[in-house]
Amino acid sequence: MAGFYCSAEAFARAFRDPRQRNAAAVLSATGAVLFLGLIWFLAGGADASAARAAANATMDAASLTFVVYFLAGPLSRLMATASARALGAAQTAIAFAFAGTYAMFLTWIVAPYYFTGEHMPLPASTFVLFSAAILTIFLIGAARREFSRSGSGRALRGLSTGYFWLVFAIDDLDHLFAQYRPESGFHGVSLVLLTLALLIRVADALLERRRAVMSARGLKVSVASR
Numbered sequence: 001m002a003g004f005y006c007s008a009e010a011f012a013r014a015f016r017d018p019r020q021r022n023a024a025a026v027l028s029a030t031g032a033v034l035f036l037g038l039i040w041f042l043a044g045g046a047d048a049s050a051a052r053a054a055a056n057a058t059m060d061a062a063s064l065t066f067v068v069y070f071l072a073g074p075l076s077r078l079m080a081t082a083s084a085r086a087l088g089a090a091q092t093a094i095a096f097a098f099a100g101t102y103a104m105f106l107t108w109i110v111a112p113y114y115f116t117g118e119h120m121p122l123p124a125s126t127f128v129l130f131s132a133a134i135l136t137i138f139l140i141g142a143a144r145r146e147f148s149r150s151g152s153g154r155a156l157r158g159l160s161t162g163y164f165w166l167v168f169a170i171d172d173l174d175h176l177f178a179q180y181r182p183e184s185g186f187h188g189v190s191l192v193l194l195t196l197a198l199l200i201r202v203a204d205a206l207l208e209r210r211r212a213v214m215s216a217r218g219l220k221v222s223v224a225s226r
Contacts, residue, residue: 030100074204095142
């Protein structure tokens, strides 16, 4: 029994370490999405079309993970609850989990061409390489606070986040208004979640700006009254 409690305490200490928490988030998310993709791949007949189905499934998982990350910071500031604060504290770990799921999505795009030896079309290879570069910037911004403190760092992080929002929104619109077999189930819900998340982010940014203005005015009044 004592050994069990020692192991539980060691696990809790490791989970409180930000680096180990981020590593655990990446590994668990990547493993879960890899398993999800393999299920779709094997169920679809383990061919090129099955690989595309696996890529779509992993992209859906990445989209949901991104929405959680996108909302974590604003909700922790807008809602004075313990769960919202815990969500905000876990934002970096959620960012790493999203990176793992999106990396698996890119892997499923490349996999059919790698195993068949076919030439990957230029649009697909450009998308994969560009997305990998944006994902790297996104991770640097999430992992290094000093990067986000600089003006250029904040701009790059905002652009990387906006890029992924657009990728998921465009994918949802493409499925909703596809010429053949439009899909309104998951992608309709996903588009609504992305839109709501964006509106909450805008509201949070406006409130943060208002607080900054009020704080600056209060500081000026305090200085003038001395």
